[in-house]
Amino acid sequence: MTNQLPIAVIGAGMSGIACARMLHQHNVPFRVIDRGRVVGGRMASRRIRESGTAFDGHITDIGASYFTVQDPDFATVVNLWIDTGVAREWTDAFHVATPAGISGIRTGPMRYSATNGLRSIIEHQAEILPTELIQPSTQVAAVSVQEDHVVVDGEPFSAVAVCVPDPQAKQFIDAALASTHEILNQIDWEAVIAVTAVFEPDTLPKFDGIFVNEHPVLTWIANDGHRRGNEDPVVVAHVHPELAAQYLTDPAGVIPQALDALLPILGLTEHPQWSSAMRWTFAKPTSARPELYSFDEGNRIGLAGDSWAGGPKVEAAWKSGHELGVHLAQWWN
Ligand SMILES: Cc1cc2nc3c(=O)[nH]c(=O)nc-3n(C[C@H](O)[C@H](O)[C@H](O)COP(=O)(O)OP(=O)(O)OC[C@H]3O[C@@H](n4cnc5c(N)ncnc54)[C@H](O)[C@@H]3O)c2cc1C
Structure with a gap:
């Protein structure tokens, strides 16, 4: 199997979409999976709906400022x-x-x-990605590793880019992957x-x-x-x-x-x-690690997000996801 299979990008926030853009630009097959109904993650904006009021329709940044x-x-x-x-x-x-x-x-x-x-920036970033390759409303529950591929909720992928907060990644990455959990427990x-x-x-x-x-x-x-x-x-x-x-x-x-x-x-x-x-x-x-991302080539698990690249901020999430995408594209090709 190995590289015939797409790469799973878990998370459609700034880091996941930056990673997916790099994969797309290098013709690497991928799928972005996010539990949210829309892309954006913590760059979240919500339109106030209060008909009859002067502020009906106001878009509010309720995540990153x-x-x-x-x-x-x-x-x-x-x-x-x-x-x-x-x-x-x-x-x-x-x-x-x-x-x-x-x-x-x-x-x-x-x-x-x-x-x-701010969410509109992620939407804009995702515009170049084929919509069928972004899978919303899907909460990943289990990521495990087989000899030559990774399994995400029962489906095989060549590798996985985990672009979610560390505590959320811990919830779905197989506990047997001790070195990954060690990293996820650092911060x-x-x-x-x-x-x-x-x-x-x-x-x-x-x-x-x-x-x-x-x-x-x-x-x-x-x-x-x-x-x-x-x-x-x-x-x-x-x-x-x-x-x-x-x-x-x-x-x-x-x-x-x-x-x-x-x-x-x-x-x-x-x-x-x-x-x-x-x-x-x-x-x-x-706190955040100075490294831009991690990729465990043996297990084919990449980690990116704002706990990397000196985070914790939007810029770090972009840098981390972008660089993991560049790395995965080279690894694939
Ligand atoms: C209240 C607040 C204020 C902030 N203020 C600032 C600021 O002023 N300046 C600044 O630079 N940064 C700020 N930040 C931080 C900034 O929002 C983040 O650094 C950045 O958005 C992180 O992007 P990310 O892609 O790493 O993670 P996220 O945006 O968290 O994206 C992760 C995605 O993974 C998805 N996900 C999680 N678990 C699963 C699962 N099991 N299955 C499928 N999908 C899953 C989530 O739905 C989410 O869309 C703030 C954050 C918050 C919450």
């Missing part, structure tokens, strides 16, 4: 996204706050966003709950984003209207990982605490007209 660019190869790709209008420069200055309120402004690298939400991951709040028009102070320090409830507040490039009064606040971990079975339960923390920082007294919560059990690795 923005991305930064350092790597020259990633910069080339991002420039193409900007040229086609998919991505846009957002800002290089965010406010800083403590529980007492906003304490200053900090300039840093340019942060990029997307007019139609801890933390939770985040993203609370979206829609306020009355023209009530928000002027800000793009706020890093919240030394706060037991919040770590970050984004002005999602500014991020989109419009003035919609939509805010996304990220709940501190330690608190988020306590609400994973009831994410909406943390909304009152999140709002009690959010209002004084923004200098508001009126509660939002609408709110919701999104849970990320494995939001981010707490």
Whole structure:
């Protein structure tokens, strides 16, 4: 069998789609499998559906907030996204706050966003891939290794590119593959709950984003209207990982605490007209390996994602998946 069979790419987030693009460009047969209904993974955007309201239809980034660019190869790709209008420069200055309120402004690298939400970037990336090679709504439950191929839920593949968070990969990779599990156990991951709040028009102070320090409830507040490039009064606040971990079975339960923390920082007294919560059990690795990816040639298992390439960020996920795709294409040919 071996290389007659396609390569399975598990995960249709930034790393999996970057990997699949490389396989596609090198004419390597592949199939992308994702448990979600749509591509994007943690670059998740959701359209608010509240008919009759002014904010009906607003697209909100409920996963990653923005991305930064350092790597020259990633910069080339991002420039193409900007040229086609998919991505846009957002800002290089965010406010800083403590529980007492906003304490200053900090300039840093340019942060990029997307007019139609960050997920639209992954959709754009996936456009060159034949749609029949992307299999949504399919949760992989078992990956095991035979003598000359890999078995994904009973189906043979020549190799597998595992492009999902390490704790999720551990759930489906055969426990007998001890060296793979050793790698997947190296890094801890933390939770985040993203609370979206829609306020009355023209009530928000002027800000793009706020890093919240030394706060037991919040770590970050984004002005999602500014991020989109419009003035919609939509805010996304990220709940501190330690608190988020306590609400994973009831994410909406943390909304009152999140709002009690959010209002004084923004200098508001009126509660939002609408709110919701999104849970990320494995939001981010707490550290990342400097290596770009791993490929166990004996077992034909590749690992990529934002716990590689110096992560934990969008750029690292792209770099990791892209480079694993390049490696697998060479291995195949
Ligand atoms: C709340 C939050 C805020 C963030 N903020 C930022 C930020 O501001 N800047 C930044 O650069 N990065 C940020 N990140 C991190 C960024 O989102 C990630 O680094 C990047 O999106 C990771 O891409 P990935 O492809 O490695 O993983 P993912 O996007 O997680 O993709 C993995 C995919 O695998 C699928 N999957 C998982 N298990 C299975 C299974 N068993 N079977 C089939 N499919 C499966 C999932 O559905 C998912 O689509 C943030 C993340 C979160 C959650």
